[in-house]
Amino acid sequence: MRIARHTTRLVASAAVLAAALSLTACESDTKNTGSGVPAASSRPGAGSQSAPSSSDANGQAKGSDAAQVASGASGSGTGGKKAPGVGAGKGSGSKKATGACTGAQVKATVTKVDRPLNHMLLTVTNTGSAPCDAYYAPYLRWDDGQAATTFLEASKPQAVVTLGPGESAYAGIMYQAADGSGSGSHTAHKLGVLFANQAGNGSTGPAVRLTLPKGGITTDSSAWVTYWQSTVGQALSW
Structure with missing residues (x-):
């Protein structure tokens, strides 16, 4: 009887121990997961690809933004902000083209001056509504002469004289050397004035007859005419 009672107690103790161990295991699993869901390490495929950390995510976002900014900068460099002066009414591309001055758009006068000796002043004024360029020097014809008067090369200006509407250009004419070094003198009563083309290899437009x-x-062979000048003083300084 004693043996049977002892055996019964052992069986009951074993059952109680087994139940306690089972309960402890369940509590351990519950603490590891915070819920009844298994821990990540116990799920299939866990550890094969980890989620990016917050620093990695920020890095990816910044990299994406940088790519977009770089793309936008590239676009603005080619099709965005225009270079200064292009399409803005500035620069050589937008400058209104001018043509050579001709007898059709100017009024010309010629006046004898006291100084320098044997000089006249030729003045042309733009009477048109658009600017024109007075290229090189005027081609002068005394009466019906065929040869143009010599250009005084030393008087060549640094830039072409452009005449806006109402503006004037000037040329000094030395019709006879004071020292009498010229030859073939004759007295002229008319002066033909022709205007040079841009290439400087001939005249363009109608002439003016003064x-x-x-x-x-x-006048004689010593005569010369200056290049077009922007002031009277420059024209008569030779």
């Missing part, structure tokens, strides 16, 4: 002072002007 009447010289009363009694005419005696």
Whole structure:
């Protein structure tokens, strides 16, 4: 009887121990997961690809933003902000083209001056509504002469003289050397004025025909004319 009772107690103790161990295991699993869901390490495929950390995610976002900024910068460099002066009414591309001045758009006068000796002043004024360029020097014809008067190369300006509407250009004419070094003198009563083309290899447009002072002007082979100048002083400084 004692043996049977002892055996029964052992069986009951074993059952109680087994139940306690089972309960402890369940509590352990519950603490590891915070819920009844198995821990990540126990799920299939866990550890094969980890989620990015917050620093990795920020890095990816910044990298994406940088790529977009770089793409936008590239676009603005080619099709965005325009270079200064392009399409903005500035620069050589937008400058209104001018043509050579001709007798059709200017009023011309010629005046004898006291100084320098044997000089006249030729003045042309733009009477048109658009600017024009006075290229090189005027081609002068005394009466019906065929040869143009010599250009004074030393008077060549640094830039072409452009005449806006109402503006004037000037040329000095030395019609006879004071020392008498010229030859073939004759007295002229008319002066033809033609205007050079841009290439400088001939005249363009209609000529202007001027009447010289009363009694005419005696000229010879020593005569010359300056290049077009922007002021009277420059024209008569030679």
